[in-house]
Amino acid sequence: MSVNVIYFSIMTFSFRNILTIFRRAAYSKFNTLSGSELVPSISLLVPAYNEEVTVIENVKCLLTLNYPTYEVIVINDGSSDDTLGVLRREFGLEPLPNPEMRNSIDCQPINSVYYNPQYPHLYVIDKPNGGKADSLNAGINLSHYPLISSIDADSLLEKDALIRMARMYMENPEETVAIGGDVRIANGCVIENGAVKEISLPRKMWPMFQAVEYLKAFLGGRIGWSSINGLIIVSGAFGLFRKDYVIAVGGYRGGYPGEDMNIIIKLHRYMLENKLKYRIAFCPEAVCWTQAPDSYRILSNQRKRWGRGNLKNMIENYDMAFNPKYKVMGMLTMPYNIIFEALNPYFKITGLLALIGYTMLDMTHWQVLVVFWLINFLSGYLLSIGALLLEEIAFKRFSKISDLTRMMFYSAFKFFGYAQLGGLWRIQGHIQYLRNNNSWGTMTRQSWQEKSGNAKSA
Amino acid sequence: MDSHLTVAIYFIYICLGLIGAGMLLLFWFRIRALGIAKKTQMYLQKHQNYFIFVQTHLNGAAELQLPPGKLTKLERRVIQQKLIEWIEQFKGDLRDKLVKLCHDAGFVRDDIKLLDSLFYGRRISAAYRLGGMRAAEAVPRMLLMMEKQKYSPLTIVIARAIAKSAERGDQLKEMLHHLLRHGKPIHNMAADIVMETGLDASRLLLKLLEDENPDFVKVALVAMWGQAVPEVVPALDRLVGAEEDVRAEAVKLYLSSNPVLKDETIAELMANPDSEIRAEVAKTLGNMHAAGSIPLLRTALKDQNWRVRNNSAESLAKLGDTGFEVLCQVAKHGSGIERETALHHIEKTMLEESEHQKLDQMVAYNKKKLLYERYFGVSESKPVRQVAAVGGDYTA
Numbered sequence: 142m143s144v145n146v147i148y149f150s151i152m153t154f155s156f157r158n159i160l161t162i163f164r165r166a167a168y169s170k171f172n173t174l175s176g177s178e179l180v181p182s183i184s185l186l187v188p189a190y191n192e193e194v195t196v197i198e199n200v201k202c203l204l205t206l207n208y209p210t211y212e213v214i215v216i217n218d219g220s221s222d223d224t225l226g227v228l229r230r231e232f233g234l235e236p237l238p239n240p241e242m243r244n245s246i247d248c249q250p251i252n253s254v255y256y257n258p259q260y261p262h263l264y265v266i267d268k269p270n271g272g273k274a275d276s277l278n279a280g281i282n283l284s285h286y287p288l289i290s291s292i293d294a295d296s297l298l299e300k301d302a303l304i305r306m307a308r309m310y311m312e313n314p315e316e317t318v319a320i321g322g323d324v325r326i327a328n329g330c331v332i333e334n335g336a337v338k339e340i341s342l343p344r345k346m347w348p349m350f351q352a353v354e355y356l357k358a359f360l361g362g363r364i365g366w367s368s369i370n371g372l373i374i375v376s377g378a379f380g381l382f383r384k385d386y387v388i389a390v391g392g393y394r395g396g397y398p399g400e401d402m403n404i405i406i407k408l409h410r411y412m413l414e415n416k417l418k419y420r421i422a423f424c425p426e427a428v429c430w431t432q433a434p435d436s437y438r439i440l441s442n443q444r445k446r447w448g449r450g451n452l453k454n455m456i457e458n459y460d461m462a463f464n465p466k467y468k469v470m471g472m473l474t475m476p477y478n479i480i481f482e483a484l485n486p487y488f489k490i491t492g493l494l495a496l497i498g499y500t501m502l503d504m505t506h507w508q509v510l511v512v513f514w515l516i517n518f519l520s521g522y523l524l525s526i527g528a529l530l531l532e533e534i535a536f537k538r539f540s541k542i543s544d545l546t547r548m549m550f551y552s553a554f555k556f557f558g559y560a561q562l563g564g565l566w567r568i569q570g571h572i573q574y575l576r577n578n579n580s581w582g583t584m585t586r587q588s589w590q591e592k593s594g595n596a597k598s599a
Numbered sequence: 600m601d602s603h604l605t606v607a608i609y610f611i612y613i614c615l616g617l618i619g620a621g622m623l624l625l626f627w628f629r630i631r632a633l634g635i636a637k638k639t640q641m642y643l644q645k646h647q648n649y650f651i652f653v654q655t656h657l658n659g660a661a662e663l664q665l666p667p668g669k670l671t672k673l674e675r676r677v678i679q680q681k682l683i684e685w686i687e688q689f690k691g692d693l694r695d696k697l698v699k700l701c702h703d704a705g706f707v708r709d710d711i712k713l714l715d716s717l718f719y720g721r722r723i724s725a726a727y728r729l730g731g732m733r734a735a736e737a738v739p740r741m742l743l744m745m746e747k748q749k750y751s752p753l754t755i756v757i758a759r760a761i762a763k764s765a766e767r768g769d770q771l772k773e774m775l776h777h778l779l780r781h782g783k784p785i786h787n788m789a790a791d792i793v794m795e796t797g798l799d800a801s802r803l804l805l806k807l808l809e810d811e812n813p814d815f816v817k818v819a820l821v822a823m824w825g826q827a828v829p830e831v832v833p834a835l836d837r838l839v840g841a842e843e844d845v846r847a848e849a850v851k852l853y854l855s856s857n858p859v860l861k862d863e864t865i866a867e868l869m870a871n872p873d874s875e876i877r878a879e880v881a882k883t884l885g886n887m888h889a890a891g892s893i894p895l896l897r898t899a900l901k902d903q904n905w906r907v908r909n910n911s912a913e914s915l916a917k918l919g920d921t922g923f924e925v926l927c928q929v930a931k932h933g934s935g936i937e938r939e940t941a942l943h944h945i946e947k948t949m950l951e952e953s954e955h956q957k958l959d960q961m962v963a964y965n966k967k968k969l970l971y972e973r974y975f976g977v978s979e980s981k982p983v984r985q986v987a988a989v990g991g992d993y994t995a
Contacts, residue, residue: 160720165752168727170687173795178824179787238950239942243905258951311788312752512607519614526621533628540636545629549622 144481145520147473152527154365162364163535166426169308180307181314182210183381184284188276189294190218193227195432196294200228202335203292204263208303212262214280215294219270225255228265233257240266240283246392248278273377274393274400281384281392289387291401293378296431297327297337305427306381313420318408319382320422321367321375323359325538326352327430337430342544347440348433350559353525353551360425360535361528367423371469373409373478375421377401379429386411399450406458409470425535441566448570449578455483483571486564518556525552635673642677650681653700657693663700679706683731694733701732714740723753730760733797738764742773750781755788762795768803771796772815775807779814786814790822820848847875854883862891869895874904881907885914885922893918897925900937908936912944923948923967927974945971 174180185203189196196215203213217225228234240254248271255265266279277291288310292298302322310317328348331339343349366372375382377400387393390407393400405421412419434440455478461467462475480488492513500510529548532538539545649666656663665678679701686697701707706728713725714737726744729737741761748754754777761774771793778789794800800822807819850868860868860883868880881899884892896918899911915922926948929941949971 161751161753164720164723165756168723168753168756174791177791177794179791179821181787237943238946239939241909241939241943308788309752311785311791312755313783313785314787315784509604512604512611515611516607516614519611519618523614523618523621526618526625529625530621530628533625533632537632540633542626542629542633545625549625 144485147477147481148520148524151365152361152524154368155361155531156527158364158368159531159535162425166305166535169305174304174308176209178209179311180209180304181288181310182286183208183212183288183290183303183307184280184286184384185211185213185290185292185303186277186280186284187213187215187292187294188218188273188280189215189220189224190270190273190276191220191222191224192294193220193222193224196224197227197231198332198335199294199297200232200263202297204260205300205335206298206303207300208307210286211303212264212285214264214266214283216266216268216276216280218268218273218276225265225267229255232260232263232265234260234263234265242279242282244282245388246278246281248275248282248392248395251279254283272395272400274395274397274403277400278392278395281387284384287384288381289384290379290381291377292429293431296324296378296429297332297335298322298379299428299430300336302379302427302429303381306424309422309424309427310381316418316420317383317422318386318412318419319375319380319405320424320427321363321372322379322381322427322429323423323425324355324376324378324429324431326355326433328352328433328435330430332430340538340540342539342547343433343435345435347437348435349547349551350555351433351440353528353548353555356532356548357525357528357552359423360531361524363423364425364531366474367421369469369473370420371474372421372423373405373470373474374402375405375423376429378431379427382408397450397453398446399454402450402454403457406454406461406470409467410458410461413467413470441562441569444563444566445570445573448567449574451478451567452483452571452574455479483567486567489564518553521556521560522553638673639677642674643681646674646678649678653682653697654685657689657696662703663696665700665704675704675706678704679728679732682706683728686731686733698733701734707732707734707737710734711737711740714744723756726757726760730763733764735764735766738766738770742770742777745774745777748777750783754778755792758789758792759795762792763797765796765798768798768806771798771803772807772810775815775818776812779812779818786817786821789814789818790824793818793822817848820851824848824851847873847879850876851879854879860887860889865889865892866895869899874902874907877902878904878906878910881910881914885910885917888918890918890921893922893925896922897929900929900933900940901935908940909944912940916944916948919963920966920970924970927970931974 187199187203192199200213200215215228217228234255234257236253237256240251242251242254249269251266251268253267255267257263264283266276266283268276268279271279281289288307290303290306306320306322309320326343326348327337328343328345329341330337331341343352363372380401382404386408387404390404390411392404394403394407397403408419408421411417434443455475458475459479461471462479464471467475496510496513500507526549529545529552533545539548646666653663665675670678682697682701686694686701689697710725710729710732711734713721714729716722716725722744726737726741729741738761741757741764745754745757745761748757758774758778762771765771765774775789775793778792779785793803796803804819804823807815808823810816810819865880865884869877871877871880877899881896884896893915896911896915899907900915902908902911912926915926923945926941926945929937930945933941948967
């Protein structure tokens with residue numbers, strides 16, 4: 142019951158803020174700002190591991206954003222495919238003889254930095270494989286600007302995404318240490334010239350589940366959490382950070398997944414321990430489109446990895462939970478994440494087993510089991526409907542009635558198997574953690590053109 | 600147990616009711632949005648000829664009017680949006696004529712009425728459109744709105760509307776006062792907003808520069824970035840020695856006006872504790888071809904701040920053979936961060952300048968090449984390779 146109270150409270154905060162978000166998105170024009178020298182310069186960091194299929198399209202997309210001053214730093218993290226080769230050929234990149242790596246943060250020594258003066262804002266770092274966090278740290282060491290933005294190499298930014306985030310940063314530059322963007326599922330969309338041309342829902346089942354799941358997590362959850370400054374994660378796919386604070390907390394933590402959550406926890410801890418006024422914000426109108434895993438195997442690998450990362454972060458930072466020194470983070474976010482996110486599947490399983498046991502022993506009636514399940518299902522579905530309402534009020538990205546009905550259907554359908562699988566994957570992730578299995582798991586990429594072709598032909 | 604079950608069943612009913620209501624709302628929102636989108640398209644199509652007529656008669660003497668016949672509310676809004684779009688694109692007489700059309704059509708009057716609406720959303724959307732229509736008569740009312748408004752992203756929407764519509768400099772100053780009174784360091788955003796004005800911005804900025812309020816001075820400095828005019832130099836002269844708060848911006852602007860700097864001023868500025876100031880001075884010394892400052896730039900290659908080091912090296916590379924030779928010496932005999940910086944800039948200079956086609960540029964390049972070969976040898980085209988070690992330079 143208490144988890145539902147928290148869920149509904151966070152959703153209420155999201156609803157409280159949604160009209161402001163809608164208005165600021167609708168009544169802010171970016172034509173002057175995107176050509177202004179007054180906007181802060183940003184270094185975009187793009188870690189790439191075996192991304193030869195999608196990386197060119199993504200870099201082209203990033204090089205054509207509506208933003209005055211920025212640089213793109215792709216970090217080839219020891220890919221075993223031809224990621225570096227395709228980049229070098231496409232952009233005519235040559236090694237820089239003496240790359241000026243500033244070594245603000247410890248990271249593995251790099252092999253080389255590639256550059257072509259004809260693309261003055263593009264750098265490619267080649268380094269031995271060291272993980273995503275290590276790649277981001279290497280990118281920070283080369284970056285030249287005061288703000289950094291981490292972007293996954295399998296994601297496409299909307300042209301205005303960066304300027305929207307910068308606007309949010311400029312509204313309160315002193316206190317803003319990080320801003321998260323909205324991540325949406327690109328499967329099913331028509332993509333042309335590195336941009337989403339036509340928005341549509343995925344046709345396959347697994348990406349469709351994730352589409353409604355992301356909507357609920359980002360709109361229903363993160364808007365609310367950010368409004369009370371309790372956001373615990375800025376998605377690794379698209380986030381903006383103040384470089385000086387990222388350096389102050391020692392950069393990204395390597396050697397384990399969940400580095401996106403870890404950096405935010407460290408920022409909260411640093412700011413609160415040093416009694417600095419700050420905010421970690423969420424900008425849902427800054428959108429990044431990402432390829433969602435479309436097969437069971439890849440999705441389960443991803444979720445197990447998330448489970449591992451989440452558990453590691455909770456164990457590393459358990460001292461923050463219930464500690465008033467850490468304000469909302471200590472008294473609400475961390476306890477919520479430990480109890481209702483990390484340990485959630487165990488509570489659900491033990492609760493269910495206990496109920497089944499009681500029912501079998503005839504200590505109570507079977508109706509109790511039905512009521513228990515109905516409460517679980519209906520409260521979850523109500524939250525999903527709430528997230529769809531937030532989407533409809535502020536963004537209206539999916540214009541067809543059929544899209545709406547599909548989203549409603551999948552929001553309900555996910556309680557019949559997918560939600561349970563989510564719990565199972567999380568437990569498997571925890572087992573991997575205990576066994577010290579620290580692999581990233583398999584991720585296969587599909588070309589954007591190929592994906593787009595499929596979407597068009599449907 | 601039974602009472603718990605009863606509560607649970609009530610909870611289920613509540614959930615069911617809310618889900619049903621939510622679904623109905625969702626369909627209603629969607630159907631309404633589709634209907635509006637369809638009608639908007641239809642009206643845009645219907646008034647295509649009118650829009651062409653307006654565009655072709657913008658230069659004419661005749662007064663422009665709305666299309667004949669009764670227009671629905673949405674139809675009027677579609678036309679208004681189109682006119683606002685054009686007002687943003689055009690300037691001068693063309694814009695004035697469109698603004699007048701908005702007045703004559705009653706769009707301005709209607710939106711001013713909406714500024715008193717009970718609904719906040721309507722007031723904000725009206726303010727946004729009034730800014731688009733450059734409605735000067737709405738400014739006092741919008742200033743009142745700003746005065747009452749808590750700081751939020753929507754404060755900026757109103758501030759922009761006022762900046763676009765204000766007829767007098769004091770209205771802009773009042774807007775700035777309301778915008779900056781919340782104590783947020785949003786000078787860049789404020790400068791961007793001020794520059795939306797249709798008034799003579801340079802006069803206004805000069806006034807702000809002379810103001811007692813340091814926030815106004817900072818906004819003016821930021822807004823004038825990189826475009827200092829001779830008239831502001833006396834004010835900047837004063838501000839360079841002023842409070843810490845505005846000093847960095849003042850120095851930056853002052854330096855961009857290509858001033859003649861005394862040696863002692865240069866030395867004083869290069870020793871300033873603010874790294875931004877040191878970096879700007881280092882950059883300017885290269886542009887000024889101030890060969891006398893080579894020793895200062897040489898020392899600055901060891902600066903703790905990366906930007907200062909980088910700008911110093913860049914400036915040395917610009918200061919002819921002597922400056923370039925200093926870089927080579929540091930690269931050959933120096934150590935640590937100063938050596939890394941020098942190496943990087945030597946290679947950068949050699950790479951960039953090797954492509955010059957003009958004779959004088961080729962001569963300059965060849966001189967540098969000779970110096971380079973003297974220090975690093977002839978054999979390889981890229982002889983000095985080094986990847987920086989993992990270390991502890993903690994400047995961002």
